[in-house]
Amino acid sequence: MTRHIRFQTGRQAFDIHEKSTLKDPWMKQDGNPEYESAGPGHGGRVSGVVVVVGGGIVGSYAAYFLSLIGMKVTLLDRFPVASKASGCNPGGLNPLHGPGLPGVMSPLAERAYHLNLSHWERVRMLSGKEFAPHLVSRVELAFDEAEKSVLRATIPHYDSIEGFSARWMDRDELLALDSRINPAVVGGLWTEGNGMVDSREYTRAVADAAVALGAIVRQADVQGLVTVGSRVTGVVLKDETLACDDVVIATGSWAAEAGAWLNAEIPVSPLKGELLTARLAGAPADHHVTWKMIGVYQTLDGHCWFGGTQEQAGFDEFPTKQGGGFILDSVSRLLPEAKNAEITDHMAALRPMTPDGLPIIDRVPCWENAYVATGSGPKGMLVGAGMAEAVARLVAGQQPHFDLSPYRLDRFSTV
Numbered sequence: 001m002t003r004h005i006r007f008q009t010g011r012q013a014f015d016i017h018e019k020s021t022l023k024d025p026w027m028k029q030d031g032n033p034e035y036e037s038a039g040p041g042h043g044g045r046v047s048g049v050v051v052v053v054g055g056g057i058v059g060s061y062a063a064y065f066l067s068l069i070g071m072k073v074t075l076l077d078r079f080p081v082a083s084k085a086s087g088c089n090p091g092g093l094n095p096l097h098g099p100g101l102p103g104v105m106s107p108l109a110e111r112a113y114h115l116n117l118s119h120w121e122r123v124r125m126l127s128g129k130e131f132a133p134h135l136v137s138r139v140e141l142a143f144d145e146a147e148k149s150v151l152r153a154t155i156p157h158y159d160s161i162e163g164f165s166a167r168w169m170d171r172d173e174l175l176a177l178d179s180r181i182n183p184a185v186v187g188g189l190w191t192e193g194n195g196m197v198d199s200r201e202y203t204r205a206v207a208d209a210a211v212a213l214g215a216i217v218r219q220a221d222v223q224g225l226v227t228v229g230s231r232v233t234g235v236v237l238k239d240e241t242l243a244c245d246d247v248v249i250a251t252g253s254w255a256a257e258a259g260a261w262l263n264a265e266i267p268v269s270p271l272k273g274e275l276l277t278a279r280l281a282g283a284p285a286d287h288h289v290t291w292k293m294i295g296v297y298q299t300l301d302g303h304c305w306f307g308g309t310q311e312q313a314g315f316d317e318f319p320t321k322q323g324g325g326f327i328l329d330s331v332s333r334l335l336p337e338a339k340n341a342e343i344t345d346h347m348a349a350l351r352p353m354t355p356d357g358l359p360i361i362d363r364v365p366c367w368e369n370a371y372v373a374t375g376s377g378p379k380g381m382l383v384g385a386g387m388a389e390a391v392a393r394l395v396a397g398q399q400p401h402f403d404l405s406p407y408r409l410d411r412f413s414t415v
Contacts, residue, residue, distance in 0.1 A: 061388030093195030112386025
């Protein structure tokens with residue numbers, strides 16, 4: 001398949017026309033960009049009525065992938081699409097850094113990364129929306145020799161993944177590149193290959209792309225499910241019931257509520273994260289600066305995301321003065337001038353977390369046609385596409401592209 005993607009890094013745009021080695025899910029053998037059916041000969045079925053509950057990035061991509069293979073899809077959420085965590089984050093797509101990476105989540109993260117990039121142009125064309133997709137460099141700082149040793153050890157892994165590279169930069173080289181960086185650093189790991197999007201517009205674009213493929217998106221509060229034996233036959237709304245052949249639960253931090261409809265425990269709880277957006281003095285940088293879980297994430301429109309916090313606070317979605325102060329103090333350790341930044345917004349959102357930090361992607365035990373995809377934690381914008389593709393393939397009766405055993409719901413039965 002030949003990919004054409006218009007990327008932008010900093011203020012420079014460039015086109016990529018390449019013969020991709022990545023195979024789109026369900027792509028015809030002749031390379032035609034239309035998806036092949038999931039019917040006879042492909043180990044799946046060709047049609048069905050599917051209700052997806054949850055309008056974040058996972059639910060939106062599930063609706064998109066299911067629509068691509070010919071399913072009749074309705075996407076439901078009590079809030080507008082991208083109103084919660086999927087619309088309140090920097091939009092980073094980094095499969096090699098973060099909780100669980102590199103590690104057990106790597107096959108999911110790397111699959112999701114390539115799905116995001118390979119579908120950017122199609123999503124943009126189908127939706128008619130712009131969502132600022134681009135590649136961005138990142139420098140992760142080290143403030144002592146121990147941190148330096150850990151970062152340098154990751155270079156071979158970066159260099160082994162197609163599209164990524166990494167190199168060590170000592171203190172003087174780093175400060176020559178970016179004089180804003182705290183001179184107390186001993187150096188930093190410069191990496192290439194990360195992706196970034198406007199998270200809110202991207203999630204909306206994916207949902208709109210699903211609509212262009214025939215899906216229906218509705219803002220509606222799901223009250224429960226109608227079941228007959230071991231099958232779900234309908235989704236109950238306030239004033240009507242929608243008949244369905246399958247249901248996909250992708251309700252993020254609210255997944256436990258949906259589990260009650262199925263008499264199944266879905267052990268997901270909200271992890272509150274606060275973020276700031278700001279403008280720094282001077283010309284915008286063309287790279288991100290991070291240290292552990294703290295970061296300054298430059299966007300194409302000139303502002304930065306400062307992040308962030310993580311705390312167990314129930315369903316409290318309100319930003320706090322303490323949270324904002326912590327972020328500003330932490331980011332100022334990376335870039336001392338950040339303490340003088342113009343703060344343009346302060347927000348909070350709830351990330352869905354499981355007890356072991358790994359997502360849930362599975363058919364709900366004891367149910368023939370109910371599926372769950374949630375628990376992506378702080379990596380939801382990245383892994384959402386991979387989770388959604390996997391659950392779509394489960395619905396279609398096809399084998400996902402990576403091993404789902406780490407993400408089974410019944411792994412918690414003995415916890």
